[in-house]
Structures are given as C-alpha cells and as structure tokens.
Amino acid sequence: MFNKRSFLAIVVSIIVVGTSTYSFLLYLDRKEFRNYLQGQYQKNLYELISNVEGIQVSLSKSRVTSSPKQALILFSDIWRQASIAQDKLNSLPINHSAIAQTTKFLTQVGDFCFALLKTINSGQSLSEADMNTVDKLTDFAGYLNNELHQLEREISEGNIDWTEIKDAGSSMFRRNLAETVDMKFERIAKELQEYPTLIYDGPFSENVLNIKPRVLKEKEVSLEEAKRIAKKIIGEDRVESISVYSDKTSDKVPAYALSVKVKGRRGDDINIDISKNGGNLIYMLDPREVGKQRIKIEKAVKIGLKFLEDNGYESMIPTYSLKYDNVAVINYVYVQDKVLVYPDQVKLKIALDNGDIVGIEAQHYLIAHTKRNIPKPRITASEARQNVSQKLDIKNVRLTIIPMESLKEVFCYEFYGTYKGEKYLVYINAQDGTEERILKIIDTPNGELTM
Template sequence: MRDKKTIISVLLLLALVAVGVWGYNEYKTKNYYKDQLTNQYQRMFYDMKDNIETVQTSLSKSLVSASEEKDVLLLSQIYQQAYFAHDKLSQLPVAHNNLAKTEKFLTQVADYSYSLIARFMKGEKLDDKERQVLFRLQDYTEQLTRELEGAHEKIAKGDLTLFKVAKGQNQEIAKSNQNILDVQMQKYEEEQMTDYPELIYDGPFSDQVMNAVPKGLPKKKVTREQAEKIALDFLRISNPSEVKLFNKGKDTGTSNIEAYTFSITPKKGDRNIIIGVSVKGGKVVWMQNPKDVKEKNISEKEALKKAEEFLSKNGYKGMEANYSTKYDDSILYNFVYEKNGVPIYTDLIKVKVALDDGEIIAADMAKYLISHVDREIPKPKISENEAKEKVRIGFNIERVRLAIIPDNGSRDMLCYEFSGQYKGYDFIVYINAMDGTQEDILRIIKDENGTLMM
C-alpha cells in the first residue's frame, strides 16, 4: 500500500515537473515572439524615421538647386522616400484615426513630387509658386522629423514599448506611459497639421481630386428611410429579417461619397449583406454579399453573362468588360463605360460573381458615380498614322482605337489606344490624340487567374 502511494507521489511529482517545464518553455516562446514583434515594429519605426529625414533633406536641397537634372533626381528621392515612409507608418501599431492627416501628407508629398517630375519630362520648369509649395512641405516635414526624434528618444530610454500598443492593452497602457507614440502623433496632428494647406496640382491624390463633387449623382438628398428602401429594392429583398444602419458618412469603402451604410439580414440566421447608398441622389455606391461557395457549377462565360445582366437590371447601360481576376470560388470583372466605340476608363464598375450559382457577391460603383457624365467625344487633332509614329519601332500593333483615360488629375484625355506585343509581352500604349504625347504604357498579364493591367 505504501509502495503504491509512493509511486503515485512520484508520478504526480514528475507530472508537476513536466507541467513546469512545459510552462517555462511556453513562457520563453511567448517572450521570444513578443521580442520579435517588438523588434519588427521598432525596425519599421526607425526605417520610417530615416525615410522622412531623407524627404526633409531632399526638400531642403531642392529649394536651392538651380539644375534641372538635380531637381529631377531630388524629386525622385522625395517621391520614393515619402512612399516608403507612408508604407511603414501604416503598419505601425498606432490608431490610424490619429494619423489620417499625416498619412495624407506623406501621400501628397510623393504625389506632388511625381507631378513635378512629369512636368520636367515635358520640358517645363518650376515657377515661384511651386517653389513656395516645396518650402511649405519642407517646413512640415521638418516639424514631423522633430516629433519622431522625440519618440525615438523615448524608445531608446525604454519609455515606449510598441508591443503593448500593438496588443491593444489600452487600460494598462493609459496608466503607464506606453502609448506615448500614439498620444504624441495625435498631439502633433492636432497642433501642427490643422493648418496644413491644400495642395493644388495635377495628381490623383491632390485635394481638388480627393474632394471632387461626384458627377454621376443627382443633387437631391435622400432620407435614411428612403435609402433603406433603395437598398432593399437593389437587393430584391422584400421582407428582411433585420436592417441596421451602422454608419453615415464618407467612409464608404473605396470612395469619399457620403453614404448610408446598412447591414441587412435577408432571413433569420442568414448572412449579412453590407450595402452603401449615397446621401445625395440615393445611388448604391457599393455592396458586399459574402457567401460560402462549396463547388463550381458555372463557367466564366456564364459568370460574365450574370454580371452583365446585373448591370443592365440596375440601369448601367453601355458597359464593357475590360479585364478580370479569378479567385478560388468567384471571379471579379472590371467594366468600363463605352460611348460610340470609345471606352471611358474613368467610368469603372467592379462586379464579383460566385461560381456556384452566379450570384452577385460584391459590386463597386464608386468610380463610375464620381466620374460619369454625358460627354461629347472630341475629335482628335492628329491622325492614327501620326500617332503610330510615336509608338516604338518593333512594337507589333494588333488593335487601334480611341479611348478616354484620366490624366494625373481629374481631367479626361482622348488617346489612341495601341494594343500589341513587344518581344513576346503584351502591352497597351496610349498616345495623346491631341498633341501626340505618349501618356501611358500598360503591361497586360494573362494567366489562369484572369487578365491584369499593370
């Protein structure tokens, strides 16, 4: 009996030791990954800080440069480093509502630099007004650099632990000083970025483009009740189990269109459909209808027909499928508006089709609603043959047509679209139909997942 008790005691002791060893190993593993994550965040922070310091230095140099070649080199550095800084900043564990203006600032610094490079390439020079803009950008970048220096000092002293910020331990962080980066960046935005001026230039992220009034929306505003009815009619749902309004504003996924965003449950226990209806005009801006697709029952051709029928039923006429991306259970089509055989690439609609029964599981009409207007297609000032002379020798042209593409801002450009091959690769070359300038080149990549334009 005593031996039995002894054996049990030994077994319990061994089990306790095993649990202790296991717990210690788990503790060490947890700390290892914690240290790795902390190091990763701190490396991102240091890289971002270096990127912004380079932007500030290059901006200051550009103010005293008298060489066009040096200007282009400096602007290229600013464009690249501002882009890298934005990328690193977006990955840091900081509440992004506290960084919206800083992220916008870095995006616009890169975008503005790119627009100036494009002007140099056309033989134009910087004027005094643009030099003043660079001076203001340099001033704001210098202020941002000083704030990051302060955060850097706190990291070096151990006052800032990015891991806790990343884990969202807000109560514990608030009691200590661990959210110093979050608080510091918020304070910087409130004090320094409030007076950050609008940048007026030709670029996709310029203020006049980002704040542009959508052209495809009627002016009359709709109420919440009217928007709900529009959403239900769009989805062909008559008696939903539940409808919730969980947002009203400009955060509508892919655009700055002010919209009512609803979560709609068609039947009890069914999946939720998310849909946004514009406050002005009552147009559906986007829709997501997630579902599990267990097996594929329809072809890509049948899926395309379903997407075309969806657009037609909802009043979108004259849409042409441009390219597609295939996923495991669905396929995404990009449609552009076409008038008199001329594709208008600014008027874009995306439609995603489930490959089991052809149900539309996502749609995005934002770009169409922002850009679409009844246009008159202008007459080209140069002939097709004159435009061909601007295409590289050896480029095997397979198709030519007129097309409207966006410039760096919000204006339309009428171009000749040359589709063809060069050294075995597919490309599209756009030549301005008014002055013969080469405006853009797209690489076409076709594989089993669809067709992409890059």
C-alpha cells in the same frame, strides 16, 4: 523501502522542480521573443528617422538647385523616402488615431513630389507657388525629424519598451507608457495640421480627396420609389418583399440600403443600394450558390448587354471578363461618339448556370458618368503610332478617354499590340502625342488581367 510519506515527498518535489523548470524555460523563450520584437520595432523606428531626415535634406536641396536634372533626382528621392517612412511608421505599435495625421503628411509629401517630378519630366518648370510649398514642407519635415530624434533618445535611454506598449492596457504602468508615445504623436499631429493644403496632380491631392459626386445635385427619391427601382432591376416576378437592411447611410453617395427576399428561396437575400439622389443603382450582390456552368461566356456577355440596355445604361461595350467558380465578372464601358470612356464603367457578375445577374457594380459609373465634350484629336492615329515603340506589333487602334490617378481624364489613342507573345496596351495622348500610360495584359486561368 519508501514509506508513504517519503513517496509523497518525492512526488511533490518532482512536481515543484518540473513546474519551475517549465516556467523558467517559458520565461527564457518569452524574453528571447520580446528582444527579437523590440529589435524589429527599433529597426522600424531608426529607418523611419533616417528617411524623414533624408526627406528634409532633399527638400532643402531642391530649393537651391538650378538644374532640372538634379531636381528630378531629388524629388524621386523624396518620393521613395516618404513611401518607406510611411510604411515604417505604420509598422510601429502605436494607436492609429495618433499617427494618422503624420501618415497623411508623409503620403502627401511623397505624392506631391512625384507630381513635381512629372512636371519637370514633361519639360515644364516649377511655379513660384510650388516652390513656396516646398519651402513650408521643408520646415514641417524638420520639425517631425526633431521630434522623432527626441523619441529615439528616450527609447535608447531605456524609458520605452515597444513590447510593453504593444500590450497596452494590461497594467497601469504599461498604459502610461503607451499614452506617452501616443501623446507625443498626437502633439506632432496638431503641429502638422498646419502644413499647407496640397493641391496638385496626384491621387492624394486635397481636391481629389474632397470631390463631391455630381449625383448629389439630383432630386431626392422616396423609399417607396427606391424600392420600385430595385424591383425593376431585379425583376418584378422574382421579388417577394423588400426591406431596409441598414438605416444609417452617411455615405459619400447617400443611399437606401435594401434587402430583397426572392420568391422560393430560403435565406440568401439579395442586397441592393439605391442612391437617395436620383434613385440610381449603386451596387447589387446576390450571394446565392452558383451551380455547374451551362452557358458560355459569350452568351453571358450578351445577357449582360441586354440587361444594361433595359436598365438605362446605353451604348456600353464589353471590354474584358474574368471567371471565378462558374461566375463571370464582365466589365462594360460607355462609348460616346466612337470614343471608349473608361471612367464610366459598370461591372456585372453573371451566374453561368442559368445566366442570372448576381452582381452589379455601378458606383464608378454613377460618379463619373456625364455627357462629355470630346474634342477632335489634334494628331492622327498614324502620327501617334510614331510615338509607340517600334517593337510592338500593333493589332488594333481606337480612341479612348482614360482616367489618370488624379482622376483627371485624358483623351488618348489606345494601341493594342504584342511583343514576344505578350500583350500590351499603350496610350498616346491624342492632343500632343505624349505616351501617357502602358498596361500589360496578363493571362490568368480566370481570364485576362490588365496591370
């Protein structure tokens, strides 16, 4: 028979064997997982390198080609490779502040080449200045390529383990590893800061990134004035008190950030921002619960129109609406001389239980809105129709101003048509007949969505 002592010995050995097997299995599991992760990171690094290499090669080829067709292919190649390289770089476990500059470089190179592609596509030839920029970018791409190759060498020699970098900070050794990779990219960043400022027709162009809103020129209003404006927008009789919810505002459009207590309501304060310059509404959000729908969307659209008129947004028309949980989000656009000005838009959220305005988005309007000089269209609507696909069954035509990605505004005819039961909007430049853009309207349970 077992005595007490041997029984205990057995229990202890079972425990010891159990724990060590368990931890060994855990170790194997962890190792397999780490190898998998290392593999994924390596894949990203190699794809990053091969795409940067591709960018450099295509950039240098583009300098010596004389055929616009060839240039088109090269620039579209760079655009594609830059976008992949950017994505791969940002999938690596490196501190973002270290790779921000490199990411920006890749984004702008791609965006710049896409702009050149559009220039060539419209039949124009590239300017001397553009070619000089391509020259300089080639050098920087070459530099980045060299540095990345060196990093790859260090990693394949086994000096760097991504999975350790990922857990940076947990030990001195790991911290050092992370710092070497971070420092490498910081050095690259310093070098890349020297690349030319890129000004072109695209969303990430330096001049687009640094636009100063016109509203900043308006006179500053006091906090008291801002509170008065907020009170008027929300409704004099609904407001109990107004306080400031955030005093720091080093925003693009500096604002008073206000919080409004509503009479007879516990919690759920309304937040509203009023610009310091000019005392204009930036946004409003009322987080209250919205009950069952009692009013129709059509009614809500009218309530919204009345609200806009009462608050100084004149000559607006509704363009589309979406419905989420008993709230309608309605988009209103400014109309000047019978031309729809899409950049000047205000969005309203209207509660369908009692028709309250529970949200206003007016920042786009505030930044874009101005009295424009709209020229007479140089071509007629029927001339423009020639440039729209004959497959489309056109239901409606109107004149519009649309914002391009680079925030440039284009004067267009908007053709609304259907093809095989699906709805499309086609924009034809009213000056030269170019097809500027096609939008597809997608029906969702929430409403129509343009994409």
